[in-house]
Amino acid sequence: MKILHTSDWHIGRTFHGVDLLADQRRALDAVADIVRDHGVDVVVVPGDVYDRAVPSADAVRLCTRAFERIRAAGARIVVTSGNHDSPARLGAGASFAAAGGLHVFTTVAAVGEPVVVADEHGDVAFYGIPYLEPDATARELGVAGGRSHASVLAAAMGRVRADMQDRPASTRSVVLAHAFVVGGEATGSERSISVGGVETVAAGAFAGVDYVALGHLHSPQEVEPHVRYSGSPVPYSFGERSHRKAVWLIDLDAQGLADVTRIDLPVVRGLSVLEGTLDELVSDARFAAAEEHYVSAVLTDAVRPLDAMRALRQRFPFAVHLEWHRPVGSDLGRYRDKVIGRTDAAIVRSFVTDMRSAPSDSECALLDAAVEAAVAQQDSSTATAEDRSVAMSA
Template identity: 35%
Template sequence: MLILHTSDWHLGRSFHGTGLLQAQREVLDQMAATVRERGVDLVVVSGDVYDRALPAADAVEVLDRALAELVSAGAAVVLTSGNHDSAIRLGFGGHLMGASGVHFRTRMDQVTAPVVLEDPDGGLVAVYGVPYLEPRHAGQVWEVDPNHTAVTAEAVRRIREDAEARFGGQDQEAAVIAMAHLFAAGGAGSDSERDIGADVLQGQPPENQETENQAPENQETENQETENQETENQAPENQETENQETENQETENQAPEDQETENQEGRADCPSEELLVGTLGQVPVSVFEGIDYVALGHLHGRQRMAETVRYSGSPLPYSFSEANHTKGGLLVRTAGGTVTGVETVDWSAGRKLAVLRGRIEDLMDNPDHAWAEDRWCQITVTDPLRPPQAYRRLKERFDGLLNFVLDPEVGAAAVKSTYAARLAAATTDLEVCTGFVEHVRQRPASASETALLTTALAESRTELGDEGSAA
């Protein structure tokens, strides 16, 4: 049997305010083509089918069409809910759809309800779908510790026990496949993944848990994609502000653009994972011992945690930290009740990504950057002084500029004191103002700026009767 392992479709997601539904349609068409061309028997989707618990109507239509195409191409489909999905909504109609070859596993009581298929190459394949397990709820129901490792270990224990009871005495061997949506210890994350440990820390309800505070159904509109816009480090396309330098600066944790290892395609350290305390949200791979293949979802980079424990990664890049990822899925072959091999399959849809960094003149004039002109771009300008109309100029060459960042290269002679220290040292109103300019622009106020501030202060004193002067 040939199984196509996918995950993290995130249907309905937008990328820095740009809708991705057309690119998602394209990549799902490529997925269906792979099923036809390679003779895939089963497609598994390990969580985060949608990008949010209340998906927009057009995202639902994309899923409906994709499932019809995959079944028409000759494959059965098993889907589990992730931390972005509403388990109840995603699983609606599951009993009826199962008869058509589309199987949803979105509830805890379905962990021991495998989809069992005859393997054309001999034996059986039993697919156990584990939905995203919110630790507090799952821990209470299963009477185990309320953490990701404990609830996952309990799910796997139940799977092993069920598989032994079902297949232990049969003549046919069964390959046991488990689907799970979690952060495996040692995995490499990216900027587009929601931290699954933060809800444990902050006491927030999980995204896939129904609550009384959930938005009414009638608030759903065709334009809901705008609610998914990424706001971190995003500059408005038509606006540059003086504060962008401090709000949008990249950190020193960014991996080199060409970094790629066996377990990583992209950045391993990103802001979303820094919310974790130690390894609170991470699950050791050893938990899955005894399972023939574990089809993981949640991390968006394709990676191998162990020979038979893998992430397929998302079919599209959803952050600039994934600019160098190769996107696609994994083809898992079984025969005679065992896994006999795993290979990659690549897809490409929508505009590619580019991450550029440098001084404005080099970015504008260097022909070496021509490759990025037709891509979605994140560009960091490093000039010591803010170039005039930098965003507009860059947009003329790179019309796909979505994220504009100012990160001035400051020389060794630059003042390193904090803004609070500057305030403490200031003896006049002018020094307070020029200190603010220096803090924001990371260089001393120019003569023209100082003159403008002097004039403004004098006018304000005149209007206020000198009440605004420093004590």
């Protein structure tokens, strides 16, 4: 049996405010193409199908399209909910969807009730373990002591093993789980699932399973040969620019795990972090390769340039992030020298420019009004205090 492991689609996510639906569509189309080209039997998606509990209509349409294309390519689909998903919404109509080959696991009650798919060697049982929030699931799982990710996952795996024992010895097993397993490396774009500072579980919790398809971490990685993260299909932070997005093609034979092949996904749009003065970034030939990338720019000008993002986007239309790093050793003068002789309004505008960017005309009007109100309040307070002093002395 051929199984394709993908996860953490995060459909509906934005990248520094930029809509990623078009990028996600291209990546998920590539997943469907892999299913068709490699004759995949089952696609597993262990969690974070959506980026938020209440996805937009466009996100739902894209997800539905992805499922339809994968199913049309010939594969059945097994999905679990992640910490970003709403189990109730993702799992709505799950029993009906299963009749069409889409199997969605979002409840604790179904942890020990696999979907069974047969091949020429016999049965393969797919167990879906959704993201388990310790406080919310401990009682249902019978965890009485310290509630942690490790304890609730161990209880869930206890239900899995109990079901496995009741099946023929020839039955192979695949577990989908959304968790932070010891040995995995985060990229920085994952939402923390820590409870009391402890969010990891040991890979040994999955002992006895032929393959464990993990979700939550966004880079493809091997924890153990049979325990892996596929990562997300597109990058969600500049910390992910150092690795190539991929999926795992799993081959199960009569004895269990026979082979795992990494298949790289196409680069939808590159990521670049560029550093230099504004003039260098918009004119230097060495930055030409990043012109169609998502760009994070670090400016090193001695004085923060005005309207820098607009200038950058003339060359880099997908520039999404901008920082100004004051050059080390630059002589910007003492604070007193910078403010002496300047009005309060001018000082406030300069502060906003240093901290963010030059305020617009409408923002300047708001800042000026705030300064005038503060000065008026201060004058009123001073006058009241003086009146009280005169009255007391009289």
